[in-house]
């Protein structure tokens with residue numbers, strides 16, 4: 111393959127985009143929906159940029175038909191969205207709210223009518239507040255509640271949706287929600303991070319069982335991780351150990367039990383001062399280790415780490431927001447460094463080689479599991495020009511670079527089945543509120559008007575033809 115030829119993707123490669131319920135739906139108090147931890151967190155002064163909340167967001171709850179039409183117009187083949195737990199089961203336990211389920215049924219039907227494959231994520235961080243009030247993810251009971259919720263949604267939508275993801279990025283739920291506190295519910299308790307991680311893993315295992323008990327045999331069930339691509343600053347043993355520690359905490363604490371049936375020994379050793387891990391009961395790891403149909407990977411940027419420098423006072427710069435409290439349980443003194451190179455508006459360095467690394471790693475680790483990129487994309491400070499157009503060449507270059515990495519991986523034999531661009535719409539970027547724009551479709555947050563950016567048209571061209579043009 112020479113660099114001036116287009117890259118041709120396999121004919122059945124799935125081209126999609128992704129969003130999440132709290133980030134786009136709005137309608138926070140409608141049709142029986144109750145507060146999730148993100149409603150509470152975003153209303154807590156000082157937690158989210160400029161006090162932004164998801165109350166209205168992109169108003170997708172009311173405008174979903176327009177959004178589906180837009181996807182079809184762009185020729186996108188798939189759409190990954192998440193279900194708001196507190197919209198379908200307001201207290202996180204007990205009977206479902208039919209209106210909530212009907213919303214997602216209509217959305218799935220609307221997508222199918224236009225030839226867009228729906229892919230459901232059950233949990234993208236918006237835990238019903240009632241469950242947090244009962245202790246949240248550090249409580250084992252939350253995993254049981256998730257299984258009940260998975261059963262409800264699986265039963266309601268299993269006749270039309272074949273692609274199911276239990277959890278999105280459990281690392282963020284556990285480490286940012288209960289460790290650094292930069293995400294909801296904003297707790298900063300070291301052992302709670304480990305407990306939450308375990309109970310999220312357990313929720314996944316129980317959730318897969320619950321889904322399998324109600325879904326037709328052709329349904330595919332998986333999970334989405336955001337594994338770290340941790341690069342040691344130098345070849346020194348200390349820096350390599352720092353990379354190993356961060357990999358254990360961000361990646362292997364989840365992939366260990368989910369993909370391989372057990373927590374890694376080095377992780378337990380590194381965190382021994384924070385916990386004796388007695389919350390892991392006999393049989394848990396086997397239960398978490400359910401057979402899966404695919405693995406979802408989210409990738410944005412790599413991370414550079416080193417051993418602590420004696421006496422140095424370096425601000426932690428792990429790319430996950432700033433907090434006094436380190437989420438890196440047992441490895442709090444590992445130093446994070448800014449890699450050189452161009453950055454997105456999140457300050458994340460642009461480096462598609464990290465994506466290539468990730469794909470090769472998981473092909474090696476789980477050779478029989480098909481892989482999907484369930485998120486990849488970039489925030490830039492997009493501006494609409496006087497003619498109402500949004501030119502975002504930086505995003506096109508980012509996507510081109512990362513899709514090139516995906517294609518190269520496929521050429522090398524990695525079984526990548528699809529790519530979901532993050533994100534369809536500009537949306538509520540968690541603690542950054544609406545200040546970061548990840549969409550290929552611009553959203554005016556005053557009028558809620560949608561305008562496809564140049565990148566949307568570019569991506570439509572790639573998706574429609576299955577060919578990535580040479581050069582960008």
Ligand code: IFM
Pocket residue numbers: 130133279408485532539540548
């Ligand atoms: O917006 C988030 C998404 O909810 C989860 N993955 C990372 C994205 C960008 O930060």
